[in-house]
Amino acid sequence: MGLETASAERPxxxxxxxxxxxxxxxxxxKGREExxxxxxxxxxxxxHDGTAAEGSAADATDPVLVEVEAAPDVKVERVGxxxxxxxxxxxxxxxxxxxxxxxxxxxxxxxxxxxxVATTPTVVRLRGEDAGHAAFGHTTVxxxxxxxxxxVLDHRGSxxxxxxxxxxxxxxxxxxxxxxxxWADDSVHLSHQHARLAKDARFxxxxxxxxxxxxxxxxxxxxxxxxxxxxxxxxxxxxAGQHLEHRLLVDHTVPNCRSRVxxxxxxxxxxxxxxxxxxxxxxxEAEGTDTYExxxxxxLTDGTRVDSVPNLEILTGEVAGAGHAxxxxxxxxxxxxxxxxxxxxxxxxxxxxVRGFLGQLIERIEVPEVREQVAAAIEAExxx
Amino acid sequence: xxxxxxxxxxxxxxxxxxxxxxxxxxVDLTVKAGEIHAIMGPNGSGKSTLAYAVAGHPKYEIxxxxxxxxxxxxxxxxxxxxxxxxLFLAMQYPVEVPGVSVSNFLRSAVTAxxxxxxxxxxxxxxxxxAMDDLSIDPAFAQRSLNExxxxxxxxxxxxxxxxxxxxxxxxxxETDSGLDVDALKVVSEGINRFSGGETGVLLITHYTRIxxxxxxxxxxxxxxxxxxxxxxxxxxEELENEGxxxxxxxxxxx
Numbered sequence: 001m002g003l004e005t006a007s008a009e010r011p012x013x014x015x016x017x018x019x020x021x022x023x024x025x026x027x028x029x030k031g032r033e034e035x036x037x038x039x040x041x042x043x044x045x046x047x048h049d050g051t052a053a054e055g056s057a058a059d060a061t062d063p064v065l066v067e068v069e070a071a072p073d074v075k076v077e078r079v080g081x082x083x084x085x086x087x088x089x090x091x092x093x094x095x096x097x098x099x100x101x102x103x104x105x106x107x108x109x110x111x112x113x114x115x116x117v118a119t120t121p122t123v124v125r126l127r128g129e130d131a132g133h134a135a136f137g138h139t140t141v142x143x144x145x146x147x148x149x150x151x152v153l154d155h156r157g158s159x160x161x162x163x164x165x166x167x168x169x170x171x172x173x174x175x176x177x178x179x180x181x182x183w184a185d186d187s188v189h190l191s192h193q194h195a196r197l198a199k200d201a202r203f204x205x206x207x208x209x210x211x212x213x214x215x216x217x218x219x220x221x222x223x224x225x226x227x228x229x230x231x232x233x234x235x236x237x238x239x240a241g242q243h244l245e246h247r248l249l250v251d252h253t254v255p256n257c258r259s260r261v262x263x264x265x266x267x268x269x270x271x272x273x274x275x276x277x278x279x280x281x282x283x284x285e286a287e288g289t290d291t292y293e294x295x296x297x298x299x300l301t302d303g304t305r306v307d308s309v310p311n312l313e314i315l316t317g318e319v320a321g322a323g324h325a326x327x328x329x330x331x332x333x334x335x336x337x338x339x340x341x342x343x344x345x346x347x348x349x350x351x352x353x354v355r356g357f358l359g360q361l362i363e364r365i366e367v368p369e370v371r372e373q374v375a376a377a378i379e380a381e382x383x384x
Numbered sequence: 385x386x387x388x389x390x391x392x393x394x395x396x397x398x399x400x401x402x403x404x405x406x407x408x409x410x411v412d413l414t415v416k417a418g419e420i421h422a423i424m425g426p427n428g429s430g431k432s433t434l435a436y437a438v439a440g441h442p443k444y445e446i447x448x449x450x451x452x453x454x455x456x457x458x459x460x461x462x463x464x465x466x467x468x469x470x471l472f473l474a475m476q477y478p479v480e481v482p483g484v485s486v487s488n489f490l491r492s493a494v495t496a497x498x499x500x501x502x503x504x505x506x507x508x509x510x511x512x513x514a515m516d517d518l519s520i521d522p523a524f525a526q527r528s529l530n531e532x533x534x535x536x537x538x539x540x541x542x543x544x545x546x547x548x549x550x551x552x553x554x555x556x557x558e559t560d561s562g563l564d565v566d567a568l569k570v571v572s573e574g575i576n577r578f579s580g581g582e583t584g585v586l587l588i589t590h591y592t593r594i595x596x597x598x599x600x601x602x603x604x605x606x607x608x609x610x611x612x613x614x615x616x617x618x619x620x621e622e623l624e625n626e627g628x629x630x631x632x633x634x635x636x637x638x
Contacts, residue, residue, distance in 0.1 A: 334479045342493035343467035356483025
């Protein structure tokens with residue numbers, strides 16, 4: 001490998017530029033790598049080093065069951081590895097992602113036909129049956145031009161699971177996705193969720209991470225025509241011993257696109273760990289970009305750990321707006337004092353503040369059932 | 385009849401590095417239902433410390449003295465217990481609480497203080513009437529508590545809470561500061577509405593301006609962490625004309 005001269009035209013964040021379908025193209029991570037330094041590799045059960053894939057017997061029943069409740073007019077197929085629609089929008093950018101691509105047997109393809117406005121959400125239920133065997137999955141959602149749909153990815157149960165999810169949003173189409181991770185305590189889930197936006201496409205990606213031992217989700221967005229608009233929201237609640245990691249990448253390569261990122265989490269209990277990486281790149285050719293990213297963490301007890309790293313790289317002087325912010329802090333004594341001074345008991349005051357903090361995002365969830373589920377799950381977390 | 389009694393109250397703020405600093409140095413004060421007491425003093429004299437110490441803010445440490453409400457030991461109570469016992473502190477700088485709506489907050493507070501949840505319909509009516517009285521736009525009920533409120537709006541909301549919670553004793557910490565004349569009149573009307581009856585009022589202020597609209601029964605001059613002079617409304621006039629200078633000296637030498 002020769003020396004490369006840094007060019008002002010190229011961004012510094014190039015981690016995602018190395019992409020391949022071949023697991024062998026990625027070295028087994030050791031834990032020092034930028035991409036992996038926050039992740040507890042020992043708890044990945046071999047998803048990163050090939051041992052999990054060897055153990056996943058193809059003949060056994062699938063440890064993660066997939067069941068889809070589709071909206072009328074929305075087409076759902078289970079296809080094999082050779083289906084040409086699979087893997088077109090996204091090429092794996094790390095070892096686990098490539099492993100998932102190499103090891104899945106069946107993919108779910110959801111198609112929203114041109115100009116179709118889906119009247120109800122399409123719900124994909126992923127049920128982990130057995131965390132003792134690794135499972136690999138692939139989901140591709142294609143929203144054809146001018147169509148509009150909402151998709152819920154509902155992850156539950158016990159699993160050791162790695163997957164890739166592709167969202168292909170056509171010209172003038174709109175897709176809203178809610179990815180709910182309410183795994184059982186023994187689950188490990190690593191996922192890449194890539195949205196590919198055509199001209200004037202709109203995408204809203206909501207990630208909710210509540211359960212699981214290790215959950216590492218990497219949502220990313222690429223733009224392939226002007227007018228693309230992506231909103232990425234996340235709500236997470238990390239309990240004692242839980243590792244919840246969200247790694248976002250928004251790569252503005254096209255003029256006049258917009259992105260908004262707002263992730264908020266609460267942490268409580270010993271060794272609760274939240275990681276948030278927010279990479280936004282505005283390339284030289286992406287004039288007129290409008291972007292803002294935000295991460296906030298509310299620390300409820302001692303012994304938790306937050307790593308929050310926003311990266312914003314701007315390679316053009318012609319931006320419409322660009323900003324980022326990250327704030328992590330303890331539950332504010334001033335807030336509690338104010339509510340208590342009005343007679344509200346301390347525990348109730350604490351709940352009100354946490355509910356309020358996360359609620360501003362939760363209320364943006366478009367599907368009422370999911371919104372209520374999330375609100376109820378947060379209450380259950382606060383009861384612990 | 386409700387009575388708040390403050391006896392020889394000493395309060396320190398400890399910051400760990402250079403030890404605790406005594407801010408209140410022996411405060412004696414009795415406030416009864418229906419009375420309006422004005423506490424006036426220069427900045428830094430400890431007026432706000434008195435307010436926060438009585439309300440139970442954890443930053444302030446009571447080193448000696450007592451505070452009782454109708455004979456009950458207030459200092460033994462948690463912050464919320466004090467509020468439920470009938471104490472109210474209108475804050476100088478009400479904090480913003482994102483995502484907690486004004487109506488949710490008010491209903492939670494009223495439920496806690498009254499001991500039972502008010503019927504939603506009746507409460508909505510009661511809240512709306514109280515908002516009308518204070519010229520508060522009803523749309524504020526749905527907004528996040530204090531978030532994006534102007535200084536005057538925050539102060540009016542403090543008085544709104546006061547009217548709904550009907551405390552035995554209300555401590556108003558510089559509620560008049562930062563208000564324009566119109567807002568001051570609205571807020572003063574609110575204070576007069578509830579002070580006429582069962583509520584005792586401790587009005588902490590830096591300026592005499594509000595005393596043109598709210599007539600105090602007693603005026604206390606605060607300096608150097610103590611009350612250094614007490615009298616009737618005429619004392620406020622004297623302060624208006626002569627300022628705090630002579631009291632500041634008295635407070636320091638005491």
